[in-house]
Amino acid sequence: MDTAETGTLIIGAGEAGLGIAVALRNAGYTAPVTISGSEADAPYQRPPLSKEFLAGEMDEENLLLRANNFYQDKEIRLLTNAHIEDIVLDDNAAGGTATTSSGTEIRFDRLALATGASPRRLPVPGADLDGVCYLRDIPDARRLRGLLPEARRVVVVGGGYIGLEAAAVARTRGLEVTVVETFERLLQRVAAPPISEFFRAAHEKRGARVLLGASVTALQGSAGSVTGVELSDGTVLPADLVIIGIGVEPRIELAQKLGLDCGRGIIVDDAARTSNPAIVAAGDCTMQPHPLYPGELICLESVQNAADQAKVAAASLLDGPRPERAVPWFWSNQADIRLQIAGLSAGFDDYVIRGEPGSEQFTVLYYRGGRLIAADAVNSPHDFMAVKRALGKGATIDPADAANVGVQLKTLIRET
Ligand SMILES: Cc1cc2nc3c(=O)[nH]c(=O)nc-3n(C[C@H](O)[C@H](O)[C@H](O)COP(=O)(O)OP(=O)(O)OC[C@H]3O[C@@H](n4cnc5c(N)ncnc54)[C@H](O)[C@@H]3O)c2cc1C
Structure with missing residues (x-):
């Protein structure tokens, strides 16, 4: 060397x-x-x-x-x-x-x-007012953490993972929370429709308001501090804290x-x-x-x-041997919900829901051409581990059996 x-x-x-x-x-x-x-x-x-x-x-x-x-x-x-x-x-x-x-x-x-x-900046007037926060680094988080105890009405701009996680924290503290998302569903860029719908219902159940297909045109303020979020239909949402999470x-x-x-x-x-x-x-x-x-x-x-x-x-x-490619995985915690994702679901042509979304414990398995490509596991760590293992071995799980919650997913892994 x-x-x-x-x-x-x-x-x-x-x-x-x-x-x-x-x-x-x-x-x-x-x-x-x-x-x-x-x-x-x-x-x-x-x-x-x-x-x-x-x-x-x-x-x-x-x-x-x-x-x-x-x-x-x-x-x-x-x-x-x-x-x-x-x-x-x-x-x-x-x-x-x-x-x-x-x-x-x-x-x-x-x-x-x-x-x-x-963090991608929100390109609207008023985005530099006091009380408008992004969340990428320790100074951002320190500042936001310091503002939460004083806040009453929080608007979260962006229904991606970071926005939803911050919304859940604010809601758990009893604040009035509205999530504003431009797309017609939450997590549009990163999750499939059943998961988007689940999180909309879960946040609403916990008392947050979720506005879909709504775009922000300006942030209003008084004496340098934010007071409201103006939407393209003219609605103004009162806010003393605005958290922006619109991607990177x-x-x-x-x-x-x-x-x-x-x-x-x-x-x-x-x-x-x-x-x-x-x-x-x-x-x-x-x-x-x-x-x-x-x-x-x-x-x-x-x-x-x-x-x-x-x-x-x-x-x-070092011109050394290349490590094996790892299975992509991700997690997100929103209130008492833990989402774990194995694989990449983009491009799926079929999916199977295992368990009951209303119980807040279920898994969505995604398939392309009949092959397992990913899963989103909600409060279901064993399903997550089984899918991660299957994908790591290049194996699959038959979609015909996957919905049967009476059978552990790990026993259904099939080498192909
Ligand atoms: C709030 C938040 C929550 C997240 N939650 C999850 C999660 O639950 N699960 C998950 O898997 N991922 C999550 N992520 C994403 C994850 O943290 C990132 O994917 C990961 O940190 C990326 O690491 P990185 O080293 O590539 O980039 P970074 O962590 O962005 O590090 C890059 C560093 O390079 C520095 N830098 C840039 N340019 C220069 C320069 N010219 N000179 C010197 N330094 C420079 C930057 O200041 C920065 O410190 C989250 C991210 C955020 C912000």
């Missing part, structure tokens, strides 16, 4: 950036490893920001992915408040020099991009400066290599091919993808 090198620079101190550093060390890489991150905090978990942390059930120190001494022990140089502004590659197109916004130069001979994503934009600016191919995200192959094969990228900043969607590139915004793609990226940096 090379020791006399300048080493590897990883840009982005999130789940993917840390994952690359750890995988390099685990593979025996002994040259310097630097992670440079824009934020003030060491790498931390984002999922609790809209769940346990927002609900006041978790402290900031428990968000950290690794204790501070981990970086020393693994000889990983972690630079916080170190936003990389510019990169110049050497003539060999692999090594080069990166410059932070404070002017510090960092030499590297291997480069990984793990720059994540930023992958951060691709540095990749574009480097001339790498980008679409919505940085385009990588199944080895996490960018269009410059010496440079890898992983996590929310990427667009990647997937065996389930031949000819397409997909963006996967999940902890599982960031962690698994990081291992693939590290293997490519």
Whole structure:
């Protein structure tokens, strides 16, 4: 292993950036490893920001992915408040020099991009009023957590996972909550209709109001603070707190400066290599091919993808054997409902509902061409595990048997 090198620079101190550093060390890489991150905090978990942390059930120190001494022990140089502004590659197109916004130069001979994503901004007048919040990082979550005790009427703009999780926390605290969603169903981009319908009913049952097919045209305010949300039909929803969760934009600016191919995200192959094969990228900043969607590139915004793609990226940096492709999985906690997703349901042509949605414990299994491709398990961890296992082995579960709740799903897994 090379020791006399300048080493590897990883840009982005999130789940993917840390994952690359750890995988390099685990593979025996002994040259310097630097992670440079824009934020003030060491790498931390984002999922609790809209769940346990927002609900006041978790402290900031428990968000950290690794204790501070981990970086020393693994000889990983972690630079916080170190936003990389510019990169110049050497003539060999692999090594080069990166410059932070404070002017510090960092030499590297291997480069990984793990720059994540930023929340999409709501492009309407009034979006900068006090009391309007986004939820991506610790400062956002800290601020929102501080505002909740003073709030009475909350409008959540966007019925995706983050918006719905925040709505559930606000509702659990007894606040008046309205969710405004532009599409005709909740979770339209990420879940199938039965799950969308289930969550609409579940949030309404818990006292939230859900407005579908409604778009926000302006946020109204008084003395600099938000007072209402104006919809395209002229309705004004009174609000003293507005939470915006309308998706993310992958951060691709540095990749574009480097001339790498980008679409919505940085385009990588199944080895996490960018269009410059010496440079890898992983996590929310990427667009990647997937065996389930031949000819397409997909963006996967999940902890599982960031962690698994990081291992693939590290293997490519070292020209080592590529780890096996992992089954995509995801989770979301909304009040006392735990949704676990295995696989990717987009493109399904059939589905089976196992259990009764009204009982809030059921699973939807998705099929394409008769083959199992994914499942959404609501308060059903055993079904989730069974489907994840089946997909991991390339096996299936016969749709004719799947609805029978009297039979454990794991006993129905069939190798094909
Ligand atoms: C509130 C919330 C709840 C979520 N809940 C779930 C969940 O329940 N389940 C799930 O699977 N996923 C969830 N996610 C998504 C998951 O957290 C992300 O998919 C994952 O964190 C992506 O990791 P990443 O390292 O690719 O990107 P990020 O975590 O975005 O990290 C990228 C880092 O790079 C830094 N950076 C960017 N540009 C530069 C630069 N030029 N120089 C230096 N640093 C830079 C950024 O500041 C950032 O810290 C949630 C996300 C949020 C925000």
